[in-house]
Amino acid sequence: MQLQIIVTLSVLLLCDAKLPRFKPHSQPNELPSNPPHSQGLGQLQAQSKTEKTSRIIDQYRVRHRREIFDSKSYESSLTWAHSERLDQNGDVILRWVNTDSSITFRLEAKTRGYVGLGFNSARNMRGADLVVAWVDDRNGNAQVLDCFGSEHEDRAIADDVKNYELISGYQNDTHTTVEFRRQLDTCDKQDFVIGEDTTQILWALGPDGSDGQLPKHVKSGARPLRLLQPVSKPESIPLNHWDVRLTNLTIPHVMATLFWCKIFKVPELPKKHHIVGYEPLIDSRPIRNNIPVVDPTSQSPVHHMVLYECAEDDDKHLWNTWSEGDGYFGPNRPSAWATCATPIAAWAIGSQGEFLPENVGIPLGEKGGVSYYMLEVHYDNQALHNVLDSSGIRVHYTSSLREHDGALLGAGIGVSALHVIPPKQKQYRTVGICSTECTQETLPEDGVNIVSVLLHAHGTARKISLKHIRGTQELPRISEENFYDSHYQQSRMVPRGRKFMRGDTLITECTYDSTSRDKPILGGYSAKQEMCLSFILYYPRTELAGCYSMTPVKEFFETFGVKEFYGLNFMQVENIFLSSGSFENLPPQPLMELEAQKHNVNETGEQGMQGDDQGVGLMKELVIWEPPEFRNKSFMAHLNEMPWAEPLLTEQIEKTLYKGMHMTFCKKRDDTWGVPIQIQSYPNYTELINNETSEKSCHYKSVRLPSVTKTSAGATNKYSWLTILALCITLIVAR
Ligand SMILES: *[C@@H]1O[C@H](CO)[C@@H](O)[C@H](O)[C@H]1NC(C)=O
Numbered sequence: 001m002q003l004q005i006i007v008t009l010s011v012l013l014l015c016d017a018k019l020p021r022f023k024p025h026s027q028p029n030e031l032p033s034n035p036p037h038s039q040g041l042g043q044l045q046a047q048s049k050t051e052k053t054s055r056i057i058d059q060y061r062v063r064h065r066r067e068i069f070d071s072k073s074y075e076s077s078l079t080w081a082h083s084e085r086l087d088q089n090g091d092v093i094l095r096w097v098n099t100d101s102s103i104t105f106r107l108e109a110k111t112r113g114y115v116g117l118g119f120n121s122a123r124n125m126r127g128a129d130l131v132v133a134w135v136d137d138r139n140g141n142a143q144v145l146d147c148f149g150s151e152h153e154d155r156a157i158a159d160d161v162k163n164y165e166l167i168s169g170y171q172n173d174t175h176t177t178v179e180f181r182r183q184l185d186t187c188d189k190q191d192f193v194i195g196e197d198t199t200q201i202l203w204a205l206g207p208d209g210s211d212g213q214l215p216k217h218v219k220s221g222a223r224p225l226r227l228l229q230p231v232s233k234p235e236s237i238p239l240n241h242w243d244v245r246l247t248n249l250t251i252p253h254v255m256a257t258l259f260w261c262k263i264f265k266v267p268e269l270p271k272k273h274h275i276v277g278y279e280p281l282i283d284s285r286p287i288r289n290n291i292p293v294v295d296p297t298s299q300s301p302v303h304h305m306v307l308y309e310c311a312e313d314d315d316k317h318l319w320n321t322w323s324e325g326d327g328y329f330g331p332n333r334p335s336a337w338a339t340c341a342t343p344i345a346a347w348a349i350g351s352q353g354e355f356l357p358e359n360v361g362i363p364l365g366e367k368g369g370v371s372y373y374m375l376e377v378h379y380d381n382q383a384l385h386n387v388l389d390s391s392g393i394r395v396h397y398t399s400s401l402r403e404h405d406g407a408l409l410g411a412g413i414g415v416s417a418l419h420v421i422p423p424k425q426k427q428y429r430t431v432g433i434c435s436t437e438c439t440q441e442t443l444p445e446d447g448v449n450i451v452s453v454l455l456h457a458h459g460t461a462r463k464i465s466l467k468h469i470r471g472t473q474e475l476p477r478i479s480e481e482n483f484y485d486s487h488y489q490q491s492r493m494v495p496r497g498r499k500f501m502r503g504d505t506l507i508t509e510c511t512y513d514s515t516s517r518d519k520p521i522l523g524g525y526s527a528k529q530e531m532c533l534s535f536i537l538y539y540p541r542t543e544l545a546g547c548y549s550m551t552p553v554k555e556f557f558e559t560f561g562v563k564e565f566y567g568l569n570f571m572q573v574e575n576i577f578l579s580s581g582s583f584e585n586l587p588p589q590p591l592m593e594l595e596a597q598k599h600n601v602n603e604t605g606e607q608g609m610q611g612d613d614q615g616v617g618l619m620k621e622l623v624i625w626e627p628p629e630f631r632n633k634s635f636m637a638h639l640n641e642m643p644w645a646e647p648l649l650t651e652q653i654e655k656t657l658y659k660g661m662h663m664t665f666c667k668k669r670d671d672t673w674g675v676p677i678q679i680q681s682y683p684n685y686t687e688l689i690n691n692e693t694s695e696k697s698c699h700y701k702s703v704r705l706p707s708v709t710k711t712s713a714g715a716t717n718k719y720s721w722l723t724i725l726a727l728c729i730t731l732i733v734a735r
């Protein structure tokens, strides 16, 4: 008997076992049977959309009630809410639409073999939820097979319970197209729960004709996506755009990290407009043999970009001159640029840009006269190439004003070398606080409405959450990511928004996995250093632009056992960190000096200049005097030599820095302080009890496969054949 047929039979058997069957006069049980009353219009519309989607699927399933499909009946009339290329060439396109409890996919893949799709928290197939689909070349029958990735090797194994339901499948001369659906949470330990967190979408294509046999794939990859995020697209009305970009900036190969600032003058606008979105403009040309070349395969060193609004227009002549110039190396920028403190757009690697929700716009050209903006571009040039760069941001704006004037607030941990993450830690947490005093002083009486949040950190961050404290009680998280991927930065809508009152506290918490590092990681702009920030979009706009904290200098060094340095007391060290009116900026260091410092490079095992080091250089130069056992060591050497593998030590440090004293900064748009810099203890509040961990009610939990091994000898054979076959599905390996 042909293997093919056995598989088909098994798949049919499995297919019927799990998902709720369609009954003509009853709703599928995932739909709310009574639409809740007193909902907002938006919600009602969302509701009816959801119902409509379900209805279309169900009607479709009635019309095509069979498990196999021939080539002519493959089109469902679903409206796909999302569509993404999973690979660079567009060989694999995933479209999907979801209801409150289920998700329907359409997968179009350039193969006449099988196509595999996987869901996981990591970029590999270990423990992943996998689904394999193909269309038989001989009879046009489509199949889906629910599998999971082995924990120990790159191998797919068939699930005990099948949770993917085939809707249709079709292949033409070049492509295999399948539609299938599943529950978001199948209550099956072998399946991934599709939720709000970032999901690594794995894919693999089998060789032609690999229907049913499923040999090793010929191509594979992974792409991070958040499947359930709402889409905010530009309006249909035409938008204007303003390109804010550098021109032909040469990035020298010695600079591993560089940040560059330039002033831009707003376009001439007779009245107030609204910024409604932005996109990155990436134009980086590697310089080879002194000639900049366009090479789409080379990776741009642009790592992130922030566009700030500048408050001061006093000396228009000076600002005009700046706007016509090339800009400045970050640490060398004129001190007046510190007034460019209100972020307007924050882009980071992996983002395709953002459009704001329909009721919010960020004012542009408000003053009627000129305004100035500062673009800050962070380059991460660890590959040490010479690059000619003209990157920037395309700002989309409109004259038809939206309901609310929005603004961005930066919060989290102030970027400095005082943000230390010890090496070899599985889960090390740090926090930045936006204090009660600050929000009390700067927010309006009615508070503000938070719309969306961009959570930002670098490569070792695994979780970021934005907590909301009112009085002594923690409220539900404003935003949270439990599978953070620094290569995928897209802001997150806050469902139904969040009212944030005067006097409330914000806490940005980051959790890092530094097990791959041998040396402590310090805060900074380089991709090898770390950050912990949230950019919060809210309305109505206020004077508050930035609200950060960091460990006070004295507490910081004492936590690491240092009592005194040669030459500088803690107060003087603190002043260096806080100098130039902005704690983000240390005293300027010209490029030449950085060049001269090259001899330091070996010391940390790093290569190339870290252009703006946020105090890392200072850490190397501070020499310990007290206590005597550390005397004559630089603080950096001391940090590097601490016994980090000792859990009692790192737990103590984590606790001291997390729950200890915090120096808080409350910065207004005009670069003045909303409240003076304060040193305060960690707020005292009752933590939110996380109900998520409690057992959810699972409707399908009891539905298992008919116990094939017990029914008949024939069935036993089918089942074991399937297992053997599935064990042979080799390698859906993400690079
Ligand atoms: C084959 O199917 C794919 C995906 O549906 C489609 O993009 C392509 O145009 C089709 N090719 C032909 C020749 O019809």
Ligand SMILES: *[C@@H]1O[C@H](CO)[C@@H](O)[C@H](O)[C@H]1NC(C)=O
Binding pocket: 247, 248, 292
């Ligand atoms: C930037 O450099 C490119 C390539 O060298 C050149 O073609 C272009 O004219 C330059 N643009 C400006 C504004 O100098």
Ligand SMILES: *[C@@H]1O[C@H](CO)[C@@H](O)[C@H](O)[C@H]1NC(C)=O
Binding pocket: 599, 600, 602
């Ligand atoms: C840097 O390291 C290399 C080899 O690792 C060594 O040969 C060189 O002397 C070192 N330079 C300094 C300044 O320490």
Ligand SMILES: *[C@@H]1O[C@H](CO)[C@@H](O)[C@H](O)[C@H]1NC(C)=O
Binding pocket: 628, 631, 632
């Ligand atoms: C520290 O350095 C000073 C000057 O270089 C030296 O006199 C002193 O003996 C050193 N102390 C220790 C403990 O190594």
Ligand SMILES: *[C@@H]1O[C@H](CO)[C@@H](O)[C@H](O)[C@H]1NC(C)=O
Binding pocket: 472, 684, 685
């Ligand atoms: C925190 O607040 C609780 C209840 O208000 C109080 O019992 C406790 O002593 C406080 N802790 C600190 C460290 O202030």
Ligand SMILES: *[C@@H]1O[C@H](CO)[C@@H](O)[C@H](O)[C@H]1NC(C)=O
Binding pocket: 689, 691
């Ligand atoms: C947690 O669950 C309890 C009982 O199940 C419920 O009363 C409470 O409101 C829930 N809390 C939150 C924050 O959802």
